[in-house]
Amino acid sequence: MPANAFNGFTEYGIGIGLRVPHYRHILAKKPVVDWFEIISENFMVDGGRPLEVLDTILEQYRVVQHGVASYFGSADKFDREHLKRLKRLVKYTNTPWLSDHLCWGSVDGRYTHDLLPMPYTFAVARHTAEKIRFARDYLEVPICVENVSSYAEYHASEMTEWEFLSEVVEQADCGILLDVNNIYVSSQNHNFDPYEYLNNVPHHRVGQIHIAGHSKFEKYTLDTHDHPVLDPVWKMYAHAIQRVGNTATLLEWDDRIPSFEEVHHEALKANEFRDTQLATTAS
Amino acid sequence: MQRVMASALFRPLTSKWGMQKRWVDGAPMEALASKFIKPNDRLNSFERLEIYNRQYWFRVLDCLYDDYPGLRAVVGERRFMKMATAYLTQYPSDSFTLRDLGNRLEQFLRAEPHWSAPREELALDMVRFEWAQVVAFDGPAHPPLTPDDILDTPPSKLQLRLQPYLTLLELNFAVDDFLIAIKKRESDVLRGEASNAMNSAPKAAVVRKRVRYPKREKVHLAVHRHDNLLYYKRLDQEAFAILTSLSRGITVEDACLEAVTASKRTDVDWSAEIKSWFDAWSALGWFCRTP
Numbered sequence: 094m095p096a097n098a099f100n101g102f103t104e105y106g107i108g109i110g111l112r113v114p115h116y117r118h119i120l121a122k123k124p125v126v127d128w129f130e131i132i133s134e135n136f137m138v139d140g141g142r143p144l145e146v147l148d149t150i151l152e153q154y155r156v157v158q159h160g161v162a163s164y165f166g167s168a169d170k171f172d173r174e175h176l177k178r179l180k181r182l183v184k185y186t187n188t189p190w191l192s193d194h195l196c197w198g199s200v201d202g203r204y205t206h207d208l209l210p211m212p213y214t215f216a217v218a219r220h221t222a223e224k225i226r227f228a229r230d231y232l233e234v235p236i237c238v239e240n241v242s243s244y245a246e247y248h249a250s251e252m253t254e255w256e257f258l259s260e261v262v263e264q265a266d267c268g269i270l271l272d273v274n275n276i277y278v279s280s281q282n283h284n285f286d287p288y289e290y291l292n293n294v295p296h297h298r299v300g301q302i303h304i305a306g307h308s309k310f311e312k313y314t315l316d317t318h319d320h321p322v323l324d325p326v327w328k329m330y331a332h333a334i335q336r337v338g339n340t341a342t343l344l345e346w347d348d349r350i351p352s353f354e355e356v357h358h359e360a361l362k363a364n365e366f367r368d369t370q371l372a373t374t375a376s
Numbered sequence: 377m378q379r380v381m382a383s384a385l386f387r388p389l390t391s392k393w394g395m396q397k398r399w400v401d402g403a404p405m406e407a408l409a410s411k412f413i414k415p416n417d418r419l420n421s422f423e424r425l426e427i428y429n430r431q432y433w434f435r436v437l438d439c440l441y442d443d444y445p446g447l448r449a450v451v452g453e454r455r456f457m458k459m460a461t462a463y464l465t466q467y468p469s470d471s472f473t474l475r476d477l478g479n480r481l482e483q484f485l486r487a488e489p490h491w492s493a494p495r496e497e498l499a500l501d502m503v504r505f506e507w508a509q510v511v512a513f514d515g516p517a518h519p520p521l522t523p524d525d526i527l528d529t530p531p532s533k534l535q536l537r538l539q540p541y542l543t544l545l546e547l548n549f550a551v552d553d554f555l556i557a558i559k560k561r562e563s564d565v566l567r568g569e570a571s572n573a574m575n576s577a578p579k580a581a582v583v584r585k586r587v588r589y590p591k592r593e594k595v596h597l598a599v600h601r602h603d604n605l606l607y608y609k610r611l612d613q614e615a616f617a618i619l620t621s622l623s624r625g626i627t628v629e630d631a632c633l634e635a636v637t638a639s640k641r642t643d644v645d646w647s648a649e650i651k652s653w654f655d656a657w658s659a660l661g662w663f664c665r666t667p
């Protein structure tokens with residue numbers, strides 16, 4: 094949906110992930126960018142250069158926070174310190190919505206720094222939804238949860254990933270950050286039809302979309318974010334916006350990062366799909 | 377399930393960067409993995425879990441590798457990786473941010489000096505210095521003191537608080553110069569890699585050119601930031617003593633008196649010297665208000 098409760102009723106277009114190698118270019122050239130996605134944890138610090146950069150960015154751009162360590166799916170309770178710092182940042186950036194992953198990653202206060210897949214059970218869905226609700230109420234900002242790419246499935250699972258995602262977001266009454274590339278990567282690793290996934294999530298809850306590049310190996314596909322978006326993912330993206338409407342979209346490029354222009358150019362390709370989709374809808 | 381899986385991920389890889397074949401109790405790892413992970417048509421349960429095991433170690437080792445180039449140079453590249461693996465096995469990350477990954481490295485190296493033998497002291501100096509840089513980069517800052525704040529307090533009563541991002545280090549080696557040389561060598565290597573120009577030095581030659589270990593000498597260092605850039609500043613022994621006393625809550629008058637009394641230097645105009653130090657430190661914003 095273009096604007097909905099899950100993205101703070103905003104109509105954002107194509108965004109870029111704010112990454113250190115581009116700081117100098119952005120601060121000096123001030124390129125026209127619709128919005129920047131920042132990794133919350135990189136700015137949940139007490140002072141210094143990161144916050145100075147953020148200040149300058151906030152003066153000129155719209156910023157949306159994307160987290161990597163809330164771990165809604167960890168059996169652990171929330172890390173209080175993490176939540177407190179996150180709230181401070183939310184107030185600071187005034188992010189219209191906030192996203193993090195539908196995954197787990199810490200146990201007993203020890204961190205894997207990874208986005209680990211969940212067993213798709215009703216009990217786990219209930220627990221995860223409760224944590225998302227708690228975070229939303231505490232942080233006072235809409236939350237979109239992102240589907241992760243995965244390389245393993247559990248015997249314990251009682252449903253498909255898209256059924257699990259739907260179950261969680263319905264129970265939490267939260268939004269979805271639909272990562273089209275992650276769906277593709279997981280569909281390759283777990284032999285499912287990615288379009289069945291796209292067609293069977295609650296479309297009215299999609300607040301944002303991620304696209305990215307991945308790498309194919311002999312026996313599995315890895316979510317590497319280190320090159321342009323591949324064709325099957327663009328096709329899925331076109332299908333996704335046909336279903337959910339013109340939605341805030343972000344290109345993720347996190348490794349072997351090329352020049353800012355190159356990343357931006359790649360991201361703007363998404364506009365072509367949006368325009369085609371709008372033309373089809375109009376005719 | 378999460379506890380078992382996390383324990384599996386935190387177990388070190390084999391020397392060939394694979395998952396260990398046996399679990400802690402000696403049972404085959406495949407048996408444990410297949411209890412909770414489904415195989416598919418291409419990978420068995422062991423191999424699927426192994427992807428995550430490898431991913432975990434590559435991520436955390438990469439992080440320490442990048443953040444501690446000085447320590448890496450002191451202990452040697454290959455031993456650094458083994459040391460980092462032993463460290464993270466004993467102290468898995470306890471923070472949501474990778475910034476804190478090395479927060480117990482000093483403690484670890486003190487308890488297990490064999491990792492840095494025969495350069496244990498140099499390694500400790502280096503790890504303290506590199507951690508101080510992490511703190512100086514994005515540690516908290518309080519509003520700096522203004523002259524008005526202390527106008528009415530006599531030196532005999534005046535206590536000054538130092539910025540939390542500032543670390544004072546008494547070192548046995550000039551690790552500051554050593555680290556600069558290490559970083560220069562690494563950037564030369566990188567430049568060598570990036571360029572195919574005929575006149576650029578062959579990579580191997582640059583790599584082979586070792587930076588000489590620093591000689592033993594007392595160095596007093598303040599690691600801090602200014603305009604959000606990282607700096608290290610050498611301090612005279614007396615200046616270091618004054619700052620250290622101040623950080624312990626000793627009054628300005630007592631701190632200066634102690635430092636001057638302990639000094640072996642003669643023919644010094646101490647009041648002029650001390651005034652110039654305090655002027656410099658104030659200009660750098662090192663003194664802050666109590667929050």
Ligand SMILES: [Fe+2]
Binds near residue numbers: 239272275303345
């Ligand atoms: Fe994503």
